[in-house]
Amino acid sequence: GENVEQHPSTLSVQEGDSAVIKCTYSDSASNYFPWYKQELGKGPQLIIDIRSNVGEKKDQRIAVTLNKTAKHFSLHITETQPEDSAVYFCAARGSYIPTFGRGTSLIVHP
Amino acid sequence: DTEVTQTPKHLVMGMTNKKSLKCEQHMGHRAMYWYKQKAKKPPELMFVYSYEKLSINESVPSRFSPECPNSSLLNLHLHALQPEDSALYLCASSQAGSPATNEKLFFGSGTQLSVL
Numbered sequence: 001g002e003n004v005e006q007h008p009s010t011l012s013v014q015e016g017d018s019a020v021i022k023c024t025y026s027d028s029a030s031n032y033f034p035w036y037k038q039e040l041g042k043g044p045q046l047i048i049d050i051r052s053n054v055g056e057k058k059d060q061r062i063a064v065t066l067n068k069t070a071k072h073f074s075l076h077i078t079e080t081q082p083e084d085s086a087v088y089f090c091a092a093r094g095s096y097i098p099t100f101g102r103g104t105s106l107i108v109h110p
Numbered sequence: 111d112t113e114v115t116q117t118p119k120h121l122v123m124g125m126t127n128k129k130s131l132k133c134e135q136h137m138g139h140r141a142m143y144w145y146k147q148k149a150k151k152p153p154e155l156m157f158v159y160s161y162e163k164l165s166i167n168e169s170v171p172s173r174f175s176p177e178c179p180n181s182s183l184l185n186l187h188l189h190a191l192q193p194e195d196s197a198l199y200l201c202a203s204s205q206a207g208s209p210a211t212n213e214k215l216f217f218g219s220g221t222q223l224s225v226l
Binding site for chain 2: 032034036041042043044045046049087089093097098100101102103105
């Protein structure tokens with residue numbers, strides 16, 4: 001089955017800095033890569049996703065890049081704000097249910 | 111309405127109790143899911159209902175019993191749980207009925223369960 005590795009487990013930045021979270025996957029058949037943000041006391045919420053036929057996707061301050069050859073994808077958050085503090089999960093889906101990475105706790109210091 | 115609503119938000123139960131968790135969505139989604147999430151861990155899939163029929167059971171112990179009364183409702187019946195079952199239980203839904211084609215998952219806020 002699919003195996004998703006996510007790094008780092010914790011990321012601490014100053015407000016206004018950029019943050020990058022990286023994931024690798026094992027199943028070359030995976031074709032959909034969502035990112036979820038989970039705030040304290042809430043369920044995960046989809047923030048951006050990318051399909052395997054696209055190399056990059058942007059939505060305001062967040063962007064995701066995908067390198068299918070290397071089997072890795074990354075989340076980029078620019079101009080971070082305190083409200084970006086949360087746990088972020090990457091996931092990869094092939095022919096089955098998405099497999100989640102272990103999560104990254106992002107802390108944005110004012 | 112783009113929400114998945116879960117009740118109750120918190121639940122404390124003893125090992126001999128029977129309780130139920132409830133999930134509701136009115137987005138017309140045809141697949142619904144139960145996930146279990148331990149602190150600082152990713153969600154773990156438990157069950158998937160597709161067109162109101164159980165399509166995936168990830169080898170979950172029988173003390174957890176899912177039920178899908180209709181296309182908008184999903185229940186999880188709990189009986190004789192163990193302390194290690196304490197966790198956040200998340201419900202999710204997705205538009206298409208086939209898990210193989212589903213993409214976007216919409217999660218509820220979860221039920222924080224404590225088993226004493």
